[in-house]
Amino acid sequence: MEITxxxxxxxxxxxxNGAVTKRYKMQFQRDFFTDITSFGLAIANEDIKSKNDGISMEIMRKIDFDLFxxxxxxxxxxxDNTIPDPLTWLDGFDTFPIMEIFxxxxxxxxxxxxSKKK
Structure with missing residues (x-):
């Protein structure tokens, strides 16, 4: 799946794609699925897409922004394999609207x- x-x-x-979890582990020395699980538990029972008035402060307090x-x-x-290391990549933006892209x-x-069924 790809989005712009x-x-x-x-x-x-x-x-x-299938390389995401391996790339994540290589870059951050953490397990993608473990981080996603902890991330998901932090915002459990909150459907961010269903919020008509934006993301609540309660949700924002639960999000680990570094992890995101x-x-x-x-x-x-x-x-895009030409993307530099995370800090250099983030330095390339004047603003990075975490709550908008989440x-x-x-x-x-x-x-x-x-997983997909065959």
């Missing part, structure tokens, strides 16, 4: 952890 989002007036591709940025980077790196990246996370 506009961040700081730049078109940024994000992609989920790591996840965003690995999806961007999977889509719902879109949820779909990529879901596609990474789900």
């Amino acid at each position: 989002l506009t961040i700081d007036d730049k078109q940024v591709k994000f992609k989920s 940025l790591d996840i965003a980077w690995v999806f961007a790196k999977t889509a 719902p879109d990246l949820q779909d990529l996370i879901a596609s990474t952890i789900s």
Whole structure:
């Protein structure tokens, strides 16, 4: 699955495929599924996409933003291998609207952890 989002007036591709979990482990020395599980538990019972008035402060308090940025980077790196290291990549944006792109990246996370029936 691949999506393109506009961040700081730049078109940024994000992609989920079989290499995501390995790339994540190689870059951050942490297990993708363990991090996703802890991330998911932190916002359990909250459907961010269903919020009509934006993301509540309660949800924001539960989100580990560093973890989210790591996840965003690995999806961007999977889509474009020329993406630099995470800090250099983030330095390339004047603003990085985490709360705006979070719902879109949820779909990529879901596609990474789900399986397809044949």
